[in-house]
Each structure stands twice: as C-alpha cells, then as structure tokens.
Amino acid sequence: MNRLTKPDLSVTIAGIRMKNPVLTASGTFGYGREYAPYFDLQEIGALVTKGISLKPMAGNPPPRICETPSGMLNAIGLQNVGVEAFLRDKLPYLAELGIPVIVNVLGHSLKEYAEVASRLDGQRGIAALEINISCPNVAQGGLAFGADPRLAARVVSRVRAVTRLPLITKLTPQVSDIGCIARAAEEAGSDALSLINTIPGMAVDIHTRRSRLGRINGGLSGPAIKPVALRLVYQAVQAVSIPVIGLGGIRTAEDALEFLIVGARAVQVGTANFIRPRACLEIIQGLRNFLMSRGINRIENVIGTIRP
Amino acid sequence: MFFQELPLKKIEMMGPEVCRLGFASREIAGKARPGQFLMIKPQAWAEPLLPRPISIHRVQGGMVELLVRVVGEGTRRISSMRPGEILEVKGPLGRGFQVDPQKVPLLVAGGMGAAPLLFLAEKLSRSGARKKNRAPVLFIGGRTKKEILALKEFRQAGLKVLAATEDGSFGERGLVTDRLRDYLEAQSAESALYACGPVGMLKAVAALALKEGLPCQVSLEERMACGMGACLGCAVARKQEEGPGYAKVCQDGPVFEAGEIVWDE
Numbered sequence: 001m002n003r004l005t006k007p008d009l010s011v012t013i014a015g016i017r018m019k020n021p022v023l024t025a026s027g028t029f030g031y032g033r034e035y036a037p038y039f040d041l042q043e044i045g046a047l048v049t050k051g052i053s054l055k056p057m058a059g060n061p062p063p064r065i066c067e068t069p070s071g072m073l074n075a076i077g078l079q080n081v082g083v084e085a086f087l088r089d090k091l092p093y094l095a096e097l098g099i100p101v102i103v104n105v106l107g108h109s110l111k112e113y114a115e116v117a118s119r120l121d122g123q124r125g126i127a128a129l130e131i132n133i134s135c136p137n138v139a140q141g142g143l144a145f146g147a148d149p150r151l152a153a154r155v156v157s158r159v160r161a162v163t164r165l166p167l168i169t170k171l172t173p174q175v176s177d178i179g180c181i182a183r184a185a186e187e188a189g190s191d192a193l194s195l196i197n198t199i200p201g202m203a204v205d206i207h208t209r210r211s212r213l214g215r216i217n218g219g220l221s222g223p224a225i226k227p228v229a230l231r232l233v234y235q236a237v238q239a240v241s242i243p244v245i246g247l248g249g250i251r252t253a254e255d256a257l258e259f260l261i262v263g264a265r266a267v268q269v270g271t272a273n274f275i276r277p278r279a280c281l282e283i284i285q286g287l288r289n290f291l292m293s294r295g296i297n298r299i300e301n302v303i304g305t306i307r308p
Numbered sequence: 309m310f311f312q313e314l315p316l317k318k319i320e321m322m323g324p325e326v327c328r329l330g331f332a333s334r335e336i337a338g339k340a341r342p343g344q345f346l347m348i349k350p351q352a353w354a355e356p357l358l359p360r361p362i363s364i365h366r367v368q369g370g371m372v373e374l375l376v377r378v379v380g381e382g383t384r385r386i387s388s389m390r391p392g393e394i395l396e397v398k399g400p401l402g403r404g405f406q407v408d409p410q411k412v413p414l415l416v417a418g419g420m421g422a423a424p425l426l427f428l429a430e431k432l433s434r435s436g437a438r439k440k441n442r443a444p445v446l447f448i449g450g451r452t453k454k455e456i457l458a459l460k461e462f463r464q465a466g467l468k469v470l471a472a473t474e475d476g477s478f479g480e481r482g483l484v485t486d487r488l489r490d491y492l493e494a495q496s497a498e499s500a501l502y503a504c505g506p507v508g509m510l511k512a513v514a515a516l517a518l519k520e521g522l523p524c525q526v527s528l529e530e531r532m533a534c535g536m537g538a539c540l541g542c543a544v545a546r547k548q549e550e551g552p553g554y555a556k557v558c559q560d561g562p563v564f565e566a567g568e569i570v571w572d573e
Contacts, residue, residue, distance in 0.1 A: 030538035037309040050540075058553050063531050065541035067358050067382065072533060076540045079554065222357055274534035275349070275358060277311050277398065 007291035008298045009284065011045070011265050013243045014166035014191035016100045016127050018045035018266065021299060022256065022284050025247050025270030026051055026104035026130060026170070027076065031090040032097065038277035043284060045266060046100040049090070051132045052120075054112050056082035061214040066203055071222030071249070072271060073201050075215040078106055083119045095125025102168065105159070106132040114158040121163035129165050131155060131190070134172030134197035146172040146197075149184035156188035168245065171195040171236070173225075178232045179239030186240045194245040194268060195236055196229045222271040223249045230258055237263030237304070251279065253286020263304040309536070310335050311398045313351055316391050317371065323454050326377050326420070327387040329395075334370040336400055342428035343404030343527055343563040346374065347535035348386065351394035356382035358533050359398060361542075361558070363424035363504070366461075375423040375457065401535045402562050405525055407432065411500040413444040414491075415467065416513050418484055418505020422448060422457040424527055425504055426465070433465040442497065443468055449484025449509070453477040485512040492520050501525070501566075514566035524566035530557040545570035 009020035023046045029035060032047050041047065059079025066073050081089065086103075094101045103126050107113035113131065120126055133146035133155050145151045156169055169185040171178065173196040182193055198219025203212040211217075229248020237244050246264030250256050251272045259267045272279035287299065296302065312333055319329040336346070347359035360382050366373035378384050389395065405428050407413065413432055415425045425446070432444050446467040450456050451474045462469055470487045471479025480487060484505075503513040504527035517524030532542035535558045543554035544561070546568050555561065555568070 027540075028538060030536075034534075034536050034538045038311055059540060059543060061545075062543045062554075063541075064543055065531055065533050065539065067356060070355070070357060072358060074533075074539070074541060079540045079543070271357075271533070274539050276396070277534075277536065 005297070007288060007296060008300075009287060009291075011299065011303075013245065013265050014128060014168065016046065016166060018100060020045040020284050020287065021260065021266035022280050022287070023102070023245065023266055023268045024048050024273065024280060025268035026132065028270040028273045031086075032094050035273070035277055039281050041097050042099055044099060044280045046102055046127065047094065047097065048102045048130055048268060049086075049094070049104055050080050051078050051104040051106040052080055052083050052086050052116060053078060053106050053108075054083055054116050056080065056085065063212065063214050065218075066212040068201070068203055068220065069224060071220050071224030073203055073213060073218035073220055074198070075213045075218035077215065083116050087119070087123060091123060091125055100127035101125055102128045102130050104130045104132050104170070107155075110154055110158050113155050114162050117159040118162035121165060126165060128168055128191075129159065129163065130168040130170050130194060131159055132170050132197070134170050146181070147175055149181050152181055153184040153188035156185050156190050160189035166191040168192040168194050170197055172197045173199050173228060173232050173248075178235050182236040182239045186242050190242060192243045192245060193236055193240065194247060196225070196232050196248045199225055199228065221249070223251060225249045226255060230262060233259055233264050234262040234306070250283070253283045253290055256283050256287060257290060257302065260299065260303050262306050265303055309399060309401060311396070312336070313394050313396055316389055316393050316395050318391055319387075319389055321387070322375070322457065326375055326457065328365070328373060328375050329386075329389070330371050330373040331395055331397065332370050333372055333397065336397065337367045337370045337372050340364050340367050340372065340400040340427075341404040342431050343424055344400040344402050345424075345535070345562060346372075346397050346399035346401065348374070348398075349382070349396050350385055350389055351396055356385055358382070359396060359535065360386065361529070361532050361535055363527065363562070364400065364427050365423045365458075366427055366430065375420065377420050398535060402558055403560065405502050405527075405563050408500050408523065410498065411523070412442050412497045414488070414499050414501050415444060415446045416484060416488055416501060416503035416505065416509070417446065417448045418509040419450045419455045420457070421503070421505030421509070421527070422462075423504070425502065426458045426461055428502060429462055429465040429467050445470065445491070447484050447488045447491070449473065449479070449487070449505075451475065483509070483512075485509060485516065488513065489516055492516060492522075503527070503566075510566070511571045514569070514571060517566055525563050526566050526569070527563045528557050528561050528569070532558050534558070
C-alpha cells in the first residue's frame with residue numbers, strides 16, 4: 001500500500017456505517033453539545049447519548065464521584081432529561097451532526113424500556129438504540145435485567161417488538177458467564193452488543209467512616225477496568241455471531257487496538273473524555289498512524305486477528 | 309472554552325497546605341471572568357487520573373494564577389509540580405459572578421474562598437467601581453492567621469478589609485459572618501454580597517442576605533470529573549419550579565444566587 005494513502009478506518013455495525021470505529025460511551029458525552037467547543041464532533045464514528053428514561057430523573061444525592069487508583073467511581077443515578085425533553089431539546093442538534101447517533105435507552109420495568117423505545121422509533125436522526133440493562137446505580141431495573149439471561153432476553157424482545165431501529169444491548173461485567181447473557185441478547189433479537197458497563201465498587205473515607213459516595217456503591221470505570229473488559233469482550237466475541245463493541249478503560253489508540261484485535265468491531269471511549277475532551281480524536285488519529293506505519297490499508301484487517 | 313497543555317511558569321508554597329501556581333495563556337486569560345474555574349492536572353495520563361476544579365485566582369496580562377489547597381493525593385501531586393512541567397488546563401468554565409454596578413460590593417471570603425474573590429476584587433478595582441464611599445469591602449476569615457490569604461493584594465486593589473479568625477490570631481476573634489452581621493446592622497448603603505468559602509459559612513451568609521433583603525451570590529465547590537456538564541458528578545440541590553432537583557455546579561454555577569440553593573440537604 002502507498003504509505004501516503006489514508007487507511008480506511010470505516011466499519012459497519014448492525015447496518016450502520018461509521019467512518020471510524022471510535023464511539024463515545026453513554027453517560028460520558030452528555031448530549032454531544034457539551035463537547036462541541038473542543039472539537040468537530042463529525043470526526044467521531046458515532047455518538048452514544050446519555051441514557052434516556054421515560055420521565056426525567058433527578059439522579060442520586062452527592063457526592064456522586066470519587067477517584068480511585070487508575071479509575072473513578074460514579075453513582076450519578078441515571079440523571080437525564082427524559083424522553084420528551086430529549087426529543088424536543090437535544091435530538092434536533094444531534095440530528096444535524098451528520099454522524100450516526102445512538103440513543104441509550106433505560107427503564108425501571110420492561111414496560112418502560114418499550115415505551116421509551118417506541119417513542120424514539122421513527123424519529124429523524126436516530127441511527128440505533130443501545131439498551132442499557134447494566135447500570136449499577138439505580139434501585140430497580142438496570143443491572144437487575146442484565147444479570148439474568150431470561151430477563152435480559154425479555155427486555156430485548158420487548159424493545160425489538162416496538163422498533164425497527166438496530167438494537168445494541170449493553171452488558172454488565174457483573175455476571176458469572178458473559179457468553180450466556182450475550183447469547184440471550186442475540187437470540188432475543190439484538191443486532192449488536194456493547195460491553196462492559198462499569199464494575200460495581202465502593203470506597204470509604206476512613207476519617208468519617210462513610211462511603212465516599214452519597215449512595216454507598218458506585219460503578220468503577222477508567223484504566224483500572226481495562227483488563228477485565230478486554231477479557232469479557234474476547235469471551236463475548238467467541239459466544240455470538242453479532243458484532244461486539246468493546247469498552248472499558250480505553251484512553252489511547254493502543255488500548256483501542258487491543259479491543260479490536262480480540263474481535264471488537266468498534267470501541268467506545270468513556271472516562272477518557274472527561275480527562276481529555278479530544279480523547280476520541282486522539283485515538284482516531286492514533287489508529288490511523290498505527291495502520292499507516294504498518295502498511296495496513298483497512299482497520300477491518302486488524303479486527304479479530306488475535307493469535308492463539 | 310479551551311483545552312491546553314501549558315508549561316508551568318511559577319509555583320510556590322504559601323504555607324504548608326496552599327500553593328500558588330501560574331501559567332501563560334492569552335486565550336484563557338482573555339476569556340476568564342471572576343468566579344469561573346479551570347480543570348487542571350499534571351500532563352498526560354499520569355495520576356491523578358481526573359483533573360481537579362480550581363477557581364481562577366488572578367489574571368494579569370496573559371498570566372493566569374491559581375491557588376491550590378492540598379486536600380488529597382491529586383492536589384498533592386499538583387502542588388509538587390515544578391516550573392517547566394506541563395499542566396493540562398481546561399477552561400475557563402462555568403458561570404461567574406454577575407456584578408451589579410449600582411450596589412456596593414461586599415466580598416465574603418472564608419479560607420480558600422479568598423481565591424476567586426481576589427480576581428473579582430481586582431476586576432472591580434479596574435472597572436472603576438471604587439467611587440467615593442462605595443469602595444468594595446472584604447470580609448475575610450479563617451481558623452487562624454495562616455488561613456488568611458492574599459491580604460496584601462486585596463488591599464492593593466483598594467478594598468477595605470475586615471478580618472476575623474477563630475483563634476483571634478488575626479483581626480477580631482470569631483467568625484467572618486459575625487463581622488458581616490455587625491457591618492450590615494450599622495450600614496445603610498445599597499450593597500450586594502459575593503461569597504466563597506466553606507458551606508457552613510455560605511449558608512450563614514445566605515441567611516444574613518435573606519434577612520437584610522440583599523442580593524447574594526455564592527460560589528460553590530463539588531467534586532467533578534469533567535467540569536463541562538457531561539459527567540453530572542457535581543450535583544447541588546436547587547429549588548426549581550417543579551420542586552427540588554439538582555443543578556450542575558460546573559455549568560449552572562459555580563456561582564449561584566444564594567436563594568436558589570437548598571441549604572439543608
């Protein structure tokens with residue numbers, strides 16, 4: 001390959017063509033606009049919104065975050081504007097960006113997932129839904145659905161029944177057999193998977209003897225969870241034939257490449273956005289440089305190339 | 309808003325716990341308003357992982373100065389940086405003080421709360437708010453004299469200074485809010501309060517302002533990961549039409565009208 005030619009970073013997942021395999025992770029990129037002062041959002045492969053529920057959610061009492069070794073705990077509690085305000089105030093901006101917009105959907109019941117999904121169905125500017133069955137920070141719903149293959153399948157089926165949009169099911173790492181839950185989501189009609197969500201965790205202030213979070217437990221993210229995420233993504237890729245999107249602690253192009261090599265067809269970048277607002281852009285450039293320096297002309301030629 | 313990687317120009321300890329650091333950025337200096345803050349961390353992916361929110365202490369020409377109190381590992385790492393090392397800086401962020409030029413500014417600083425108020429004081433001084441008998445007043449307090457920061461700079465900016473320390477080592481013995489209460493009982497001029505300090509102090513200032521019917525803005529602090537409205541980590545309980553909810557300290561603040569805040573939570 002001519003080294004001056006730009007390599008092809010594009011991937012197609014669940015019928016959605018993305019110009020590169022770098023997506024934003026839900027809950028770390030707001031509703032997109034928050035990052036517009038820092039870079040041209042059209043550069044990213046796809047944007048995944050904050051999780052959207054039927055009604056607005058106020059979220060958990062503070063403190064909501066704390067730093068831990070190479071990571072952070074959060075207990076935001078799915079604070080979001082609700083589906084109606086999302087459609088009215090947030091989607092029009094996102095729809096004009098010219099990149100695939102994936103809306104993260106959450107619910108406290110099967111019915112709520114279906115209601116949010118059907119409200120989003122047919123709206124201009126939405127490329128796919130990501131079903132969040134893995135948030136650790138609410139009392140009901142979230143993780144409870146993601147930890148049980150039968151419940152997970154029921155959520156996916158209910159959402160599948162009300163929308164023709166491609167569905168990505170976001171999985172929790174908090175299961176004993178990731179392959180089992182991955183297959184359940186696939187069989188229920190999910191077009192792709194994304195994993196991992198945060199790992200439930202805790203930190204204590206030894207002076208006050210209270211949790212360092214307002215809600216006792218939180219979800220761990222950041223570089224600390226990358227090896228855990230990578231293994232689970234590798235296992236999920238073995239278990240299903242639908243595309244897998246990998247996430248968990250990705251900061252750099254090298255991190256992203258590890259996920260792609262084990263078989264993820266794309267990656268999501270989360271906590272790194274908080275630290276370096278142009279993290280996605282830096283990773284995309286790093287992927288391009290990696291391919292060019294090795295004379296590889298397509299990112300597809302890297303995906304799933306793990307050697308025994 | 310900018311995200312820049314800048315060499316530290318200067319850094320000095322102001323005592324055992326507080327350091328003052330400075331860097332040059334025409335862009336940030338040009339856009340910064342009193343009460344706004346920056347997210348800072350040592351360069352690249354070094355620990356601490358997350359940047360720390362630090363209010364802007366001073367802007368002089370293209371130089372930006374910050375005061376950082378060492379409260380944990382993150383701020384300890386920042387305070388141990390050396391000139392020439394690279395600082396990641398995001399900002400200026402948030403909503404700063406909205407000054408009412410018709411009223412006498414009363415600044416209330418508790419401990420580290422002096423940091424953003426110096427920027428405000430110097431701005432007031434430059435914008436000529438020091439008309440006869442309308443010079444801004446600074447109420448400043450801390451536990452001991454060591455906690456009274458930037459006194460010389462406040463005086464140079466033309467502020468009348470009324471100080472209090474809990475141990476009596478500087479100014480009057482007692483709380484800064486005691487001095488404020490005495491002042492408000494005696495004075496008659498139309499004034500506006502701008503406060504930054506520990507939450508207990510802010511709550512007391514808000515109560516005084518409510519009692520006297522004075523406008524009052526408070527600068528709040530909360531842990532945050534991004535500083536730009538994305539992580540939703542920095543929640544503060546706020547009164548809203550539909551009942552109490554959470555505002556984002558980073559975007560809706562850090563400066564709020566005292567009456568907006570639910571102080572009891």
